[in-house]
Amino acid sequence: MPVFDSRSFRNHEQVVFCADEATGLKAIIAVHSTALGPATGGTRFWDYAAGHRRSAPIDVAETRGEQDAIYDVLRLSRGMSFKNAMAGLRLGGGKSVIIGNPKELGTAELMRAFGRFVNRLGGTYYAAEDVGTSPEMLGAASESTPYVCGLEGGDFGTGDPSPHTALGVFTGIKAAVKHRLGKDDLAGLTVAVQGLGHVGQYLTDHLRAAGAKLIVTDIVDANIKAVLAKGDAEVVAPDAIHAVDCDVFAPCALGGILNPKTLGDIKATVIAGAANNQLETEGVEDEQLRMRGVLYAPDYVINAGGIISVESEVHKERPDNAAREAKVLRIGETLTRIFEASDREKRPTGIIANEMAEDIIRRANEAKLAAAAE
Numbered sequence: 001m002p003v004f005d006s007r008s009f010r011n012h013e014q015v016v017f018c019a020d021e022a023t024g025l026k027a028i029i030a031v032h033s034t035a036l037g038p039a040t041g042g043t044r045f046w047d048y049a050a051g052h053r054r055s056a057p058i059d060v061a062e063t064r065g066e067q068d069a070i071y072d073v074l075r076l077s078r079g080m081s082f083k084n085a086m087a088g089l090r091l092g093g094g095k096s097v098i099i100g101n102p103k104e105l106g107t108a109e110l111m112r113a114f115g116r117f118v119n120r121l122g123g124t125y126y127a128a129e130d131v132g133t134s135p136e137m138l139g140a141a142s143e144s145t146p147y148v149c150g151l152e153g154g155d156f157g158t159g160d161p162s163p164h165t166a167l168g169v170f171t172g173i174k175a176a177v178k179h180r181l182g183k184d185d186l187a188g189l190t191v192a193v194q195g196l197g198h199v200g201q202y203l204t205d206h207l208r209a210a211g212a213k214l215i216v217t218d219i220v221d222a223n224i225k226a227v228l229a230k231g232d233a234e235v236v237a238p239d240a241i242h243a244v245d246c247d248v249f250a251p252c253a254l255g256g257i258l259n260p261k262t263l264g265d266i267k268a269t270v271i272a273g274a275a276n277n278q279l280e281t282e283g284v285e286d287e288q289l290r291m292r293g294v295l296y297a298p299d300y301v302i303n304a305g306g307i308i309s310v311e312s313e314v315h316k317e318r319p320d321n322a323a324r325e326a327k328v329l330r331i332g333e334t335l336t337r338i339f340e341a342s343d344r345e346k347r348p349t350g351i352i353a354n355e356m357a358e359d360i361i362r363r364a365n366e367a368k369l370a371a372a373a374e
Contacts, residue, residue, distance in 0.1 A: 011032075012030055012031065012032050012074060012077065012078070013031045013032065013033060013034060013039075014029075014030075014031040014121075014124065015028065015029070015030045015031070015073075015074070016028070016029040016030075016031075016117065016120075016121070018114070018117040020110070020113040020114075020116075020117075022109075022113070023105075023107065023109050023110040023113045024100065024105050024110065025098065025105075025110050025113045025114055026066075026098070026099040026100065027096060027097065027098045027099065027114055027117065028069060028070060028073045028096065028097050028099075029073075029094065029095075029096040029117065029118065029121065029125055030073045030074050030076075030077035030094060030095050030096070031077065031092070031093075031094045031121070031124055031125050032074075032077040032078045032080065032081045032092070032093040032094060032095075033081040033092045033093050033361055033365075034092040034124060035081075035092060035361050035364040035365040035368060036081075036084060036085060036089065036090060036091060036092050036360075036361065036364045037084075037089070037090040037091045037092050037314070037315075038091060038092060038123055038124065038125065038126050038147075038314055039077070039080070039081075039091070039092040039093055039094030039124060039125045039126070040080065040084065040091040040092065040093075040094060040125070040126040040128060040149065040307065040310070040311075040314055041076065041077060041080035041093060041094045041095040041096070041125075041126075041127075041128060041130075041307070042076075042095060042096075042127070042128045042129055042130025042131075042133070042306075043095075043096045043097070043098060043114070043127045043128065043129070043130050043133045043138070043141075044072070044073075044076070044095070044096070044097045044098070044130040044131050044132055044133070045097075045098040045100070045102040045105075045106060045130075045131070045132030045133050045137075046069075046072075046097065046098075046099070046100075046102075046131060046132050047065070047099070047100055047101040048065035048066065048068040048069045048072070048097075048099055049061045049062050049064065049065025049066075049068075049099075050065070050101075052064045052065055065099065066099065069097050069099050072097055072255075072277075073095050073096065073097045075255075075277055076095040076097075076276055076277065077093055077094050077095035078093060079093070079095075079276055079277065079299070079300045080092075080093035080094060080095055080300070080307070081093025081357070081361060082300050082353070082354065082357035082358075082361075083300035083301070083303070083304050083307060083357075084304075084307060085356075085357040085360040085361050085364075086300070086301050086304065086334060086353065086356060086357050086360070087301075087304040087307065087308055087327065087331070087334075088327070088330075089307065089308065089311050090311065090314075090315060091126075091307065091311055091314060094124075094125040094126075095130075096114075096118075096125070096127055098110075098114060098132070098133075102132040102133070102137075106132070106133075106137060108137075108140040111137050111138070111140035111141040112140055112141060112143050112144045113144075114127075114141050114144075115127075115140070115141035115142060115143060115144030115145040115148065116144045116145065118141065118144075118145045118147050118148070119144055119145035119146075119147060121147070123147055125147065126147045126148065126149050126314050127141060127147065127148050127149070128148075128149050128150040128161065128306070128307070128310055129150045129160070129161060129162075129306075131197070131254065135150055135151060135152050135159065135160055138150055138151060139151055139152065139153075149310040149313040149314050150306075150309075150310050150313070151313070155318065156312065156313045156316050156317065156318060156319070157313065157319075158309050158310045158312065158313045158319050158324075159309075160198065161305070161306030161307070161309045161310055162197075162198035162199045162202055162306065163202050164305035164306055164308060164309035164324065164325075164328055165199045165202075165274055165303055165304075165305040165306035165309075166198075166199050166200075166201075166202030166203040166205075166206060166274070166305070167202075167206065167305050167325070167328050167329075168302060168303060168304055168305025168306075168308070168328045168331045169199070169203055169250065169252075169272065169273060169274045169302055169303060169305070170203060170206040170207065170210075171328065171329055171331050171332040172272050172297050172301070172302035172331050172332055172335050173186070173191070173207075173248055173250065173270070173272045173297075173302075174186065174210075174332060175297075175331075175332035175333075175335045175336050175339075176248070176270045176272045176295050176297050176335065176339070177189065177247070177248065177270060178336075179295060179335075179336060179339045179340075180269055180270050180295040180339075181247070181269060181270070185210060185211070186207065186210040186211060186212040186248075187210065187211030187212070188211060188212075188213070189212050189213070189247040189248060190212065190213045190214075190215060190245070190246040190247050190248070191207050191212045191213070191214060191215070191246060191247065191248040191249075191250055192214075192215040192216070192236075192241050192242075192244050192246040192248070192249050192250065192268065193207070193214060193215070193216045193217075193241075193250045193252055193273070194216075194217055194238070194241045194242065194249070194250065194251045194252055194253050194257065194273070194275075195217075195218060195251065195252035195253030195254075195273075195274075195275065196216055196217075196218040196220070196223035196224060196226070196227050196252070197218075197223065197252070197253075199252055199274045199303075199306075200216075200218070200223070200227075200252040200253075200274070201223065201226060201227055203250065203252060203274065204216065204227050204230075204233070205230065208230070208231050212248075213234075214227075214231075214232070214233035214234065215233065215234045215235075215236060215241065215244050215246055216233045216234070216235055216236075216241075217235065217236050217237065217238045217240070217241040218238070218253075219238055242257060242262045242265060242266055243262075243265035243266065243267065244267065245267050246267065246268050247268060247269055247270065248268055248269070248270045248271075248272060249266060249268035249270070249271045249272075249273070250271075250272055250273035250274070251271070251273035251274070251275040251278050251299075252273045252274040252275055253275055254275060255275055255276050255277030255278055255299075256277060256278070256279075256280050257275065257278055258271070258278050258279050258280060258285040258286075258289070258296075259280035259281075259285065260280070260285075263285060263288055263289070266289075266294065268294065269293070269294060269295065270294070270295045270297070271289065271294060271295070271296045271297065272295075272296075272297035272302055273297075273299070273302070273303075274299075274302070274303045275299060275303075276299055276300065276303065277299065278296075278299045279296075279299075279350060282350055282351070282354065283348060283350065283351050286298075286348035286349060286350035286351070287347075287348040287351075289348070290342065290346075290347075290348045290349070295339065295349070296348070296349050296350065297335055297349070298335075298338065298349055298350050298353040298354075300353070300357075301331065301334055301335055301338065301353055302331060302335060304328075304331060305328040305331065308324055308327045308328050309324050309328070311324070312324070338352050338353050338356070
């Protein structure tokens with residue numbers, strides 16, 4: 001399986017492959033950068049081979065699934081470096097993936113085994129919650145390592161980061177609507193939300209309270225029912241949500257939704273959601289959207305609320321709710337600077353954000369090397 005030649009390998013500092021036969025653990029930990037602080041990012045638990053099993057022999061499906069996992073963890077960890085830099089955090093970028101179905105493999109024993117591998121990195125990487133994991137699962141991992149964040153209890157526990165992620169996305173949607181549509185609120189606008197997990201459900205609460213009309217979808221019926229129990233929403237099929245007639249499209253599921261197959265169907269004027277890696281190819285889909293007059297909010301900027309919420313936990317500081325909420329609310333200001341630069345330079349918002357983040361990390365690396373040389 002290629003790593004150094006992978007299309008998503010961008011000067012990562014460290015990539016660790018982990019396996020524990022007793023629990024069935026297969027995991028990858030990717031540390032992209034520690035220039036700004038300990039690499040911090042979520043632990044995604046996903047069955048990467050599932051989609052390949054429909055059309056390929058088992059051994060081929062498993063190999064392709066592992067290749068997908070490598071691509072995912074490398075791209076996500078780089079995104080965490082950029083996310084933490086743009087949010088002004090004292091954190092570097094890292095990510096981990098556990099390969100398999102969390103409903104079948106996600107035992108406390110497996111998470112404790114995962115924690116032992118995290119512990120071997122000695123604080124270079126802190127694991128947080130992501131798709132397929134929960135605060136309870138990370139709590140099990142924390143029995144083997146102190147390098148876990150997003151925990152419910154303890155002196156420094158910050159709890160579930162999902163509400164903070166959703167608040168940041170909501171704030172970002174308002175900033176994007178203000179910039180592109182000139183509206184100071186969301187009343188009467190239609191927002192299509194793809195994915196109704198923890199973040200998606202909290203986001204729909206904010207959108208309803210702001211007077212937006214909702215179109216929603218999810219592959220899990222229980223998630224749809226939970227949203228409908230709180231108010232009206234139009235429900236569409238998962239493969240149709242990107243093409244609905246709406247003002248804002250908010251991808252809150254897995255990545256890659258903005259690709260050559262979907263771009264031509266998109267009717268939204270603003271794309272702003274919580275999903276990571278929404279663009280299949282950086283600088284391609286976002287430029288096509290820009291040329292069409294569609295405003296794209298770079299995903300790692302708008303969805304930074306969750307990692308903002310756990311920064312204090314990594315640094316063993318008691319959480320200050322007012323301070324972290326203030327940082328989350330500044331996401332809108334950061335996006336506005338990106339939007340204005342994109343308009344001024346006539347370049348895609350994704351590339352503008354990448355260059356801003358890379359500059360922050362470069363300067364931090366230079367300062368770190370200079371301090372070490374003294």
